[in-house]
Amino acid sequence: MPLPQLVLDQFPVELIFDVFTYLTASEILHSFHNFSQYLRQCIRSYQHYKINFQSIRKREYDWICKVIHPDQIMSLTVSDDEETPGQMDLFFSNNQSFTRLEHLRLRNLEDFPNLLQMESALVALSACYPKQSACIFDQVYIRIKNESNNLFDKTPKNQLSIPVQSTENKDRILHTTKIENEPVVTVKGDYGQGTPTDQHLYTTRGVVNPTLLGAEKKL
Template identity: 35%
Template sequence: MNVSSYIDAVLITYSNYYINFKSISKPNFDLVCKHIVPDRVIGLILSNDEDTPGLAELFLTYFQINQFTHLQSLTLIDIGPQLWENIIQNMVELKNLRSFFYTQPSRINPWISDIIGNDLDQLDSHLFDIYSPILPQLCRLRLTHGDFLSSIQFPQLQHLILERSSVDIVKHISSVAAQLKSLQTKFILNNSTTKFIYPSTQLKRLALEIEGQFLKILNHRYNKRIFSQWSTMANDSTASCHIQFHV
């Protein structure tokens, strides 16, 4: 049996499958794409990083995201604006989508270095306006920042990662995401009088990276001024909390 026949056999055997296109060679990528049945794919990772340059563009010559009608999980890695709009305009049609991760590598993206100031902010805002309608249906979400989340309700959200955020955004998320179980983010405190409303008590994992001088935590049950005392969450042996300060 040749490789093509083997892939056909595998894809026919399983009614649903998860496809990870990170760190795949171009010949294998082409081979897999030719055998994919879009409505059987429930998980998809698309990467345009230094290991797989140009493959996301190539993928979009084979498919549009809205063809994956049963897609539950979508991860985009280092996808620039020339592809973002195409993907997210179709992504909002995915009614079964429950997990959306967007990540960037630590290196500076070439497309970011070409866009500065207000142009980047306007692009960011424009893209958010397109994909924001899908956010309330998500259970898992990862974004590079939370700048535009203050107007969004999250009735289903259970796990959230924001690579950059603010106290106000964390407050908002805490107030509208009643099912939130894990939260990971980073923010800067420039005001020594800032009061941080302790995130919801149903949290099982909290990871904060904080830059600033001082933080006062207020909890609706306890008023604590230091991180060594953790109220409800600290008394739960299944919970975890990790705080890093950068002064």
């Protein structure tokens, strides 16, 4: 006796993809993967996944990596916190071809991962690292400066010769100069953003949104 067909199996794939846009990768897999062959085919074909590996269990991490390929990921958060130590090195050593990756977030950095060979469409990068690891700030800046031509398409290196400005409370703000039709890269270290133990670094292509970076303090 044939199994009854799911109502969702009658929906066009475009409509299924529209539903997926509102969900994370974990939500998609848990909600749709085990229901029908048609939905599993949709999951394999979808190319705009938003993946957050922060505080994820190893079993679920392995499941996502098995089902979803790097070239299907549009937004990615990777974390080296207490629950997922060494996750960045593990993930980026096994995956390099992120051809659709636009937004990358790196959390709880103790070192900046080697992204030099990463193939991506990256337009935004943010990194968050412990305040007590302030020395990483300079390392991150140097790595972004050296690797920006690879990470950010057509970003001229000479525009990343950025002055460092220090405020009384040790916040550090790095800026580049905007060139018409070229990316603006802004790097900001801010002890006042996020949790008390975090600093934040943000780089983006296009015009910087002050509401995203937070109001800059006067020097």
